[in-house]
Amino acid sequence: MAASTRPDDARGSWQRDPTASVGRTFPVPADTPVAFTIVAEAHVVDVATEWEPHVHPAHELVWVRQGTLTARLAGQVFTVSEGFGLWVPAGVEHAGRLTAGVELYDAFFAPERTPPVLAGPTAVAMGPVLQALLVHLARRDLDPDARARAEAVVFDVLEPSDRQLAVRLPADHRVDAIVDVLLADPADERSLAQWARSSGTSERTITRVFRAATGLSFAQWRQAVRVHRSLELLAAGGSVQDVSDELGYAHPGTFIDAFRRVMGTTPGTFAADVGGRKG
Structure with a gap:
């Protein structure tokens, strides 16, 4: 570097x-x-x-x-x-x-x-x-x-972390545009049907590609991408409420539940842990 x-x-x-x-x-x-x-x-x-x-x-x-x-x-x-x-x-x-x-x-x-x-x-x-x-x-x-x-x-x-810190990407040209947009803007709320129309691909194909390549449904994968973006925002000092709003969640409780499913802890605990390491 x-x-x-x-x-x-x-x-x-x-x-x-x-x-x-x-x-x-x-x-x-x-x-x-x-x-x-x-x-x-x-x-x-x-x-x-x-x-x-x-x-x-x-x-x-x-x-x-x-x-x-x-x-x-x-x-x-x-x-x-x-x-x-x-x-x-x-x-x-x-x-x-x-x-x-x-x-x-x-x-x-x-x-x-x-x-x-x-x-x-x-x-x-x-x-x-x-x-x-x-x-x-x-x-x-x-x-x-x-x-x-x-x-x-x-x-x-030297040992691996027990935390899930990676999101797998589907390497398939039929969903490349969807992946690129959601990595850039995880708060994009377009439905699966809307993505199918804009990409010229059927809902069934999108669902099958994400499941086969990542082990997750399209909705689960999008949630994982949002949670991983929230790590950046929380580490930068964002509150749970602000991060929830920025990522397009209707309620902070929905964001907290999604974060816990992906990371195995709550966003508040994660932010406190990071804050403790800084101190």
Whole structure:
């Protein structure tokens, strides 16, 4: 990751936010030794920033403080806030975006020196010990023995999160337009019949595609997308009432029930947890 520039086109994995900057990407940090196991870095990202689809030759673990990271990869959209990270295996194409004012942390893992701790793209539980170790490994003055000891403990504590932080995307041209619109605006309230008419596809086909590709009905998938967008809004300090209104729910209770079904907790508890990590 590096400094960012203003976007001048509409390329990318989702509808481009015209107010966001576009970040430059690098395979690994510029000062990475030729032979390494784990190398880490940190940045403060002042403005909302997006990254075009790209790959790294190393595994990447990325996490944030004071904001939210959203990434699209391997047919899924991940939304991670404080306390969680995203593991991106080497060679997997991904694109991402950050809310403004984020502290962004990156750690790169040499594939040939990394035990098979995690399988595929996955959300990671970023506990205090793991975060402290990786911040420690961002130092460039560690002697080899101290670095090796810290790296060994990282592999001991690195584990997937038990929270559902990804929404699977149906890879089917018949519903691509629907998916793109709802990812950009989850509050869009058009009915299945209206989507069928506008896309030239039958309601039955849309239902069958979503069920086969995601395991969810169209209505369930749309609810999951709304809940995942709410993670960004809650992490930014939005109240349950305001987030419910912004996402098109008629009543906050409906939003709370949907959030609990997807995330296994209430939005108030989630927001309190994030607030506690910030403190």
